Amino acid sequence: MNEQWKFFQGFLRQPGQVGSVIPSSKALEQHIVRQIDPEHAETLVELGPGTGGTTRAVLAAMTSSARLLAIDIDPQFVRHLEAIDDPRLIPCTGTANNLSELLSQHGLAAPDVVFSGIPCSTMGDELGRQVIESVWSSLKPGGRFVAYQFRGAVKQIGEQILGPPSVEWQWFNIPPMRFYRWDKPVQ
Numbered sequence: 001m002n003e004q005w006k007f008f009q010g011f012l013r014q015p016g017q018v019g020s021v022i023p024s025s026k027a028l029e030q031h032i033v034r035q036i037d038p039e040h041a042e043t044l045v046e047l048g049p050g051t052g053g054t055t056r057a058v059l060a061a062m063t064s065s066a067r068l069l070a071i072d073i074d075p076q077f078v079r080h081l082e083a084i085d086d087p088r089l090i091p092c093t094g095t096a097n098n099l100s101e102l103l104s105q106h107g108l109a110a111p112d113v114v115f116s117g118i119p120c121s122t123m124g125d126e127l128g129r130q131v132i133e134s135v136w137s138s139l140k141p142g143g144r145f146v147a148y149q150f151r152g153a154v155k156q157i158g159e160q161i162l163g164p165p166s167v168e169w170q171w172f173n174i175p176p177m178r179f180y181r182w183d184k185p186v187q
Ligand SMILES: C[S@@+](CC[C@H](N)C(=O)[O-])C[C@H]1O[C@@H](n2cnc3c(N)ncnc32)[C@H](O)[C@@H]1O
Pocket: 017, 018, 019, 020, 022, 023, 024, 047, 048, 049, 050, 051, 052, 053, 054, 071, 072, 073, 074, 077, 094, 095, 096, 097, 117, 118, 119
């Protein structure tokens, strides 16, 4: 079935959780790739892969030995991801705030990169804080957290915990999206 239609069905199931009626554009997918530099990462985590356009773009740029744990709260999206035939991909049903447990369940090391498209604006401040704390404590020293959002909730919550992010825009997406990036100090 058409990916856009599957995505829209996901939106109808849980509009607040999905936060968009269509998946990200190719330009946005490539913006993620530029921001996270998958060629130099061994363990990557995607929060909110949805129907997997962003996932496939990152897989295309990863090395052959890298692993990508893709975590979505919606099991129907995860079933869709399971159809991607790539041994480097680990599709997983779960919630972003349980990141450290999910990493250890899959025997994965601290990630070099976590990237997220989950809509922080609809999940509420408390859960948003738990997600950001879970990402930050799981990330490897020197690792990177990238969140793309069209509202500013992740920035507001994130800067209270992590300090100010670097910000970029991707205009070629509906709606235009902001990228927030935090780099974890090496020590
Ligand atoms: C805007 S969609 C992004 C989909 C895809 N990455 C893209 O850019 O086209 C947000 C996704 O986050 C997922 N999601 C929402 N809350 C979540 C949570 N707490 N943990 C994991 N996934 C979540 C939704 O099910 C949905 O697939």
